[in-house]
Amino acid sequence: MLSVIIECDNNEAELAHSLSALVTGAVEGLVSDVIVLDHGSADGSERVAEAAGCRYFRSWNLEQVIAETRGDWIMVLEPGARPLTGWVEAVSEHIATDSRPARFSCSRHHRMPFWNRLFSRRCPLEVGLIMPKAAARERAAASGPSPFTLAGRMVTRRLSCELVPARVMMRV
DSSP: OEEEEEEESSOHHHHHHHHHHHHHHHHTTOEEEEEEEESOOSSSHHHHHHHTTOEEESSOOHHHHHHTOSSSEEEEEOTTOEEOTTHHHHHHHHHHHOOSOEEEEEOTTSOOOHHHHHHSOOOTTTTOEEEEHHHHHHHHHHHOSOHHHHHTTOOOEEEEEEEEOHHHHHHO
C-alpha cells in the first residue's frame, strides 16, 4: 500500500488536480491514505483536502507524519503534479519487485521548453518520489521538516509511467 504526502501553501486548484489524479489509485486499492501538509493557506486548500478524505495538518513533524502513514511506501508530490494513465500498474509493479526509491518519467507532452529545462533549477519533486517508508523515516530524521528535503540528491529508478509536473500546471 502507498501513502501520498503533498505539501502546499495556497494551492487550492493545484491540490484539487493532484487529488483527482490519485482517485484511480485509491479505487484500485494502491493508495491507502493521502496527507496534506499546509503552510497556513488562506485559500480553500483545507476544504479541498477534507472533501477528498485526506488527513490535513497545519503544523507537523515530518518524521512523525511518516511514522503514522498507513502504507509501507511513501509517494511525495508537489500540488498540481498529476500521474498519467498507467501509473497504478507501474507503481504496483515497482513496489512488488524493487526496494529502491523511484521517480516518474516527465510527460513528453507537458514538458517545459528545452531552454527552460536546460537553464532553470529543477525542483527535486518535479517528477515525484516513491520510496519505502523506512527509508523515508531515516531521511526525514536527517534532512529536515519538509517533504521536499526527502527528494534531494537521491539515486532513484525511473518508472515507465509519466507525470505532468506541477510547474506546467502553473503555466496553463
